Amino acid sequence: MAPAKHRDLNSLPGKLLPWFERHARDLPWRTLPADRAVGERPDPYRVWLCEIMMQQTTIPHGTPYFHAFTERWPSVEALAAAKDEDVMSAWAGLGYYARARNLLKCAREVTARGGFPETEAELRKLPGIGPYTAGAIAAIAFDQKAAAVDGNVDRVFARLLALKGEWAAEKKVIAETVRALVPEDRPGEFAEALMDLGATVCTPTKPNCLICPVSDLCAARAEGEPERYPIKPAKVAKPVRYGTAYVLRVKDQVLLVRRPDKGLLGGMLALPTEDWVEGGFAETRPPATAEWEDIGEVRHVFTHFALRFRVMRAEAARKPKIPGAIWTNANAVKGLPSVFEKAYKLALK
């Protein structure tokens, strides 16, 4: 039996936590080490909200949304009582809209049961809470001995251990390694410290090993090319899809629709559009008969394809009967996902 790789890292928490006391990022949802030391704990609602919001999202992009949500819905009960369309609208532009749908589901389940569960296993059962988020909430909000392994932590440990194997398998090694290192007394600070190390020191392209508190433990550093890790599979090229958005004006109103809950941009307010296809622009099927004018094109990149989006505009004297139509004041349009926001802005010119 080979010795576990984490055996070499037993001194890591003792080096990392003192560093964190000096260099923790002061984020709006955090309770810093000095305040934790005198017994303060973060509000579980804010911890949960920020964790969901920051999934696959940069802190600068997500932070304004965190402020907007906590101001408008200060508690999980307040959020649970919100209207679906208000929450989806407030989430517009943040992306991964299934998060917003699950956020509401989760808020309502939590409110119904009288508060957040405190263990990783129970948190994991709630919608939108996966392995990372369950560990993060349990550790940060409830002082549970749980690990929070996000992209930062994956990168840090890929380097500490100089992992060269298949990435999906190595991520499991990392998860077990981190789990074994979580200190009993300060699991939340340990989770935040690892993330901060990855975000501010052990960065993707130019890790700053000279200021790293655990560089002496790092196998990749010893090899000399830490930036070579993590070794991930090559990404496949994104195909291009083509689509058309329709901006139909009737006096001061514009035609919007709501997309079905499942699938791309699910549950979001949108401009009418057909399915987007590869190979070129298809025949147009506008939502109403009118004098349609080709306004131009916007481009947008999604996770697994790029979109060339042609924008058509027309003006009608009266509102045609259109099932599902959401007629909206043209100057008060809000809550559109970015791709439709781009298209609509083009049509306003």
Next chain:
DNA sequence: AAGGCGGGGTG
């Protein structure tokens, strides 16, 4: 295990 699912910032 693999693929769907946003958006913006950075080099």
Next chain:
DNA sequence: CACCCAGCCTT
């Protein structure tokens, strides 16, 4: 252009 980011869910 590519890669990355406080990942989760479905199939």
